[in-house]
Amino acid sequence: MTEPSRAREIREAATELFYERGYHGTSMREIAARLNMRAPSLYNHLNSKQQLLVDIIEGDVALITREFEDATATTDDVIEKFRRGFEVHVRHHMRYAHESKIAMTEVAALEEPAQSQVKEMRRHYTELWRTLIENAVAEGRASTQSTNLAAYAIIDMGIGIARWFRPDGPVSEGTLAGTYCDFALSVIGADSSPTRSRT
Amino acid sequence: MTEPSRAREIREAATELFYERGYHGTSMREIAARLNMRAPSLYNHLNSKQQLLVDIIEGDVALITREFEDATATTDDVIEKFRRGFEVHVRHHMRYAHESKIAMTEVAALEEPAQSQVKEMRRHYTELWRTLIENAVAEGRASTQSTNLAAYAIIDMGIGIARWFRPDGPVSEGTLAGTYCDFALSVIGADSSPTRSRT
């Protein structure tokens, strides 16, 4: 399953440029220039510009979904599932900030049927979160009465990270993951720390 | 004095299309077609495509900032300030979902100096939130130890709304505002019960 390395380099260069300027704001000539190539040479390694976008977005959504499923499968405790799932969610949006931002902002640039497929994959990911929160509430481990909105709020909290997080910034990956985990647990109404007081 | 109503119609049509397809993914011909016009006629009412984007984004960021400042100026209680500010924040991203999404995703398409100016305006808005949360903690009304991250999390929670909220959807504006307000108060570690007391 090893893919040609040049194809991967092109996709990485495209990821950077799509992140900085957007899909329609990036030309094949710019992607090529970043690798000291000419635009037509790119077509020795890919079929179309659109396929680049499809690969980046579908790859990202598929990856975070698999990461989430793997992380939550390793425990039966619903709050621990939540904690591990959210840590994966947050860390994904730090480590793959560029891909994540593209997957969020450039879905409209996807042609059919890829656009519908990505939307379905995202709906599925959201559903995983909604179910997890629902289970936590059903077991009396969380108290929110709006599992749907809580899922949206939690997911969006993580997504936002991709817009401002910088690996060399003042906040470390671990600190951010821990702090945001407390935020998320607060949102669903689960006790997250001993200092929290509830009536 | 007759308003330049046509200019406003053009900006509204552009807002819809920039929302659906992005700035670079929208042509002046498409904007014109939505008003049953031809592209060159648009230039009777505007200077450039870029100016359309600048007006939409700067207008949106300026509006939410003013709404926030107005809402928080009407009380001295820091938690009530927070509550009113966040309600404004959430409702803005529902009512102006299209403008807000553009302001979030198309900043890279802004040319200088507009791009720097918008980034500065956003930095200012974030700073308002950070200060508000800091004051709440200083007065013992909130318990978070990460005012910076809490501000990001709360702002991003609201921004996300613009991506999925539909006015004719199953969740009403009031329900969403109320539920999200509880979420936000949980994040900063403030009691979310409706009864509050001045110190």
Place this chain on the structure above:
DNA sequence: TCTCGAGACTAACGAACGGTAGCCTGCTCG
């Protein structure tokens, strides 16, 4: 040493882009 294929290149295509020039129509108002 010769062959051959991978992968770079240059040239160029048709389409679409943002924007300009200049014309025409029809309403307003002296």
Place this chain on the structure above:
DNA sequence: CGAGCAGGCTACCGTTCGTTAGTCTCGAGA
């Protein structure tokens, strides 16, 4: 009535787009 003008329109400009065709080069294997 008739002049002026706001605001449409068609024609077209130069540029850039994604992509194709065809050529050249160079290293590996027979």
